[in-house]
Amino acid sequence: MDPINAVFEKKKYLLISEISELAQIPEYTLRYWESQFKVFRPLRLESGHRRYTLKDMNVILELKELLYGKKLTIAGARQVFNQKLRPRPEPQNGAAEPPDAASTSNQKAIDEARKEIKEIIDEMSEFQQALEAGRN
Numbered sequence: 001m002d003p004i005n006a007v008f009e010k011k012k013y014l015l016i017s018e019i020s021e022l023a024q025i026p027e028y029t030l031r032y033w034e035s036q037f038k039v040f041r042p043l044r045l046e047s048g049h050r051r052y053t054l055k056d057m058n059v060i061l062e063l064k065e066l067l068y069g070k071k072l073t074i075a076g077a078r079q080v081f082n083q084k085l086r087p088r089p090e091p092q093n094g095a096a097e098p099p100d101a102a103s104t105s106n107q108k109a110i111d112e113a114r115k116e117i118k119e120i121i122d123e124m125s126e127f128q129q130a131l132e133a134g135r136n
Contacts, residue, residue, distance in 0.1 A: 004057060012123060013043065013051035023060050033063055036074050039081045043120075 004022055007014065020027045034040065034050075040059040042050040052060075066077040 004061075005054070008054040008057070012119075013053060014057070016042075016050050016052065019052045019057060019060065023057070023064060025060065025064060030060065033060070037063065037078060037081060039085070 007018070007022065014022075016027050016030055019025075020030060023030075034042065037059075040056045042052045042056050044050060063077060066072045066080055067074070072080070
């Protein structure tokens, strides 16, 4: 198991300082990238502190590769991400994807999103309970 996955096995969310250290990217660069790329938006607490997930980390590492490894500009990297997010065009020969395959794919994405939302709600509930317990 790589070190990044090992860290996220222990914690679901990391601070910007932890992400900065793991990715070897300055914190100010991470903040700038967040303002330039809509593909990752770390969770923000009421205090404004950022909490990064494994998904955010993977996007950051991909951005690092595009910008530092492949030497793309910000605009070039943004274009790469926009192409990834754009839906694929229908095949030219008129053969569309079978409805069952499309609906299965969509259902998997919906199920995954629901699972992530439930995990976040559970964690927020635990966090709220911990805060309330600390006030008493």
